[in-house]
Each structure stands twice: as structure tokens, then as C-alpha cells.
Amino acid sequence: MKSVARLVLLALLALVAVFAELDRQSARDPALATYVPAPFRSFALDRRAADAIDRHDKAAAMRNATVLLRHRPIPARNLYLYARASQLDGNKQAFAQAFLLGTQRGWRVEPLQFAAAQLALVSGNPSGAANRVAALWATNRNYPGLDGLTRQLLATGGGLQAFAGDLAATRVWQASFLGALPRLVPATEAARLLVASSNAGLRLPCTQRDAIISHYRSRSGPAAAVQVVMVPCE
Template sequence: MRRLLFWLALAGLALVAGFAQLDRTARFAPQLAGAVPPAFSGFAAEQRTRHAIAAQDGEDALAEAQALLARRPLPAEHLGLFAVAAAMAGEEERSRAALELAMQRGWRDPLAQQAGAAAAIAQGAHDIAAMRIAALYAIGEGEGASLYAAQLVSTAEGRAAFATRFAKAGHWQRQVPDALSNAAAPDDFAATMALAGEQDAALDCPRLTRIAAQYEAEGHATAAQSLREACAD
């Protein structure tokens, strides 16, 4: 009997280890996420939440995201996923609270920063939007950052806010010329760089000169001239 219990215990440990390994594998092979039982689900629950969000299934997304919130430690990314899921399920107050907490706890979480940037732009909170966008650039999310930045700099207030943030010390600004010039309207981008230059920003003039030449070739003479003048000062 003891021998039987011993082997049953070993089998149980092997099963637990197998599910745990499957859960870890699910992070890199999302198609396996559904095979992981909830009790062993960590990475897999995150993938199931993402799948439900992508499928626009608010009920399932919220259920999976709620399971994520029960785990510790609680990363900001899980709060961000819950915020999206709650919004899809029509629970706006819970979504807003989770988003605010996610942004407080994890500036490196791209989901939280993207949601924060979008909300700030929608509310006309230009300085906050510029801060969120700068954070996205800083964590290497240049493509997503530029989409929000293009929206922000489409207004005079947004251009002023982004130019002020751009003029502050940092390394994230290196990504901006190429990425934002491809996402924003030429006149908006050029005006933003000119405003930043007026605030003594360290402009990458070799790159801006190349962008000016490209703009000129595409028929955006005014934007090209603005960039050249910004670098001439």
C-alpha cells in the first residue's frame, strides 16, 4: 500500500510539473493556453485573456482577467488587461480604476501607457498624453507611440505639449524623427520640431535634413522649409 501511495504521489507531482511546464510554454505558444487547467494557469490565463479581447468577447475576457488579478505579484500589465476587458464588458468604472492603478504601478507596461495616452488625448489632457507617449518611446514602443503622437500633434495645443516634453532631457527622443515623421502629417511634424527647437531641444539635424529633403520631393515644401529653419538657428 505504501508503495502504491508513493507511486501515486510521484505521478501527481509529475502531473503538476507537466501542467506548470505547459503553462510556461503557453506564453510562447498561445495555442496551448486552452489546455492548461485554471489552477495551473498563470501565463496561460494571460494568453486566454488576450485571445478573448482580440475576439471581442467581453464576458470571457473579463472572467479571465479577473483570474489574473487574483495572482501575486500583480504586474501592471494584468491590470491593463483587466481595464480593457472591463471596458469591453461595459464596466467603465472598474475599467477606469484599473487603468489608473496600472499607470501608477508600471510605467513600463505598454498596454497601460497606450490606454493612458488614448484617454488623455480624448480628454484634451495634452501634457499627460505627451508624458504617456514619451514613456512608450522610452520602453521601445516607437511604432505605437508615434500613432498616438501623430494624433496629439494634430492640434496646436498638442504640438506645444509634445514639444515641451521633447525638449526635456532624455534618450527616447532619438526614436522620434524617423518614427513620427512617417506617422504624422508633414506640417504637424515640422511645426512640432520647430517648437522643440525654440525650447533648446537637442534636434537631430542630420536626420531632420534628410526628412526635409524627402518632404520636398513629395511636394511638402512648407514642412521641408520649417525643418531646415529649425536646424539653421
């Protein structure tokens, strides 16, 4: 009898392990989320909520996002999904609360950072917008709309100075941003940003500056690159 009970227990443990692994795999393969039983859903809840939002299925979006947030209330992504579901459901207050909490919890939920940057710009908070745009450059330089958002920030009063401080503060995304600079703004604006960043502590390698100069020369001619030539480097 004990051996039978032991075999049953081992079978149950194996089944739990299978469902737990299936849940983890659903983070990489969203199609698997459908097959994860409700008691084992964690990553699968994320996928089910996101899929329901994409389908504009208000009931399923709210149901899955609510359960996800109840199980894991800390991650910023879960708050983001709940905010999206609440917005879809027409609950403006729940949307605003979840959105604001999500922006305070972390920097890696790209849609949340993008929306927060837009809101900061509209609200006249260039420093807050610069922080969000910097976070996006650090996490995903190819995020859709990031180039346009960066141009908007740099063209906003106080935006260039605020962003210059963020650019000087960390090396994590400096190289990728500086490589993209010639496609983002004219040479005159680039020179202003680089000088402001240098004043804030940016140590610009001369090889990086010369590469930027070369890009501007090829794009707009020698005269356009003159402004960048004057930027200090080391």
C-alpha cells in the same frame, strides 16, 4: 517502501515542472493555454482572459480576469484585462477603477497607453497625452493608430510644446520618431516641434536634420524644407 515514495515524489515534481513549463510556453503559443491545469495557470490565465474578451464571452472573460488579478494584482496588463472584462460585462465602475490603476502601474501595456492618451486629449490634458504618446513611441513605434494619435496631439493646443519636452528628455525613441516625422506633419509644423525641442534641450545631430530636410524636399519640394533648414543642429 521509501524507494516507492521517493519515486512517486520525483514523478510529482516532474509533473509540476512540465505543467509550469507548459504555462510559460502558453505566453508564446496561446493555443497551449487550454491544456494548463487550473492550479498551474499564470501566463495561461492571461491568454484565456484575452481570448475570452476577443470572443466577447463575458462570463469566461470575467472569470479568468478576476482569477488573474487575484493571483497577480500588480502588473498593469492584468488590470487592463480586468478593465476590458468589466467593460464587456457592463460594470462601468469596475472598468474605470481598473483602467485608472492600470495607467498608474506601468508604461508597457500599449492598448492601455493608447486609450489613456485619447482620454487625456478629450479631457484637455495635453501634457498627460504627450507622456502616453511618448511611451508608445518608446515601446512600439508601429502600434496601430499611433501616427494619427501623434498628429492629433501635435494639432491640439499645448500638445506640441508638451511633446517637445518629452522628445528632448530621452534618446530612447528620438531616432525612430525623427525618422518618421516627415510622414506625420508638414514641414512648418515639424520645424516648430524641432525648435521647441531644441529649446527644451534636444541635441539634434546635423546628419539627422539633413535627413529630415531631404525627406521633405522629396515629398513637398525645396520650398517646404526651408523651415527645417533653420532648425539648429550640432
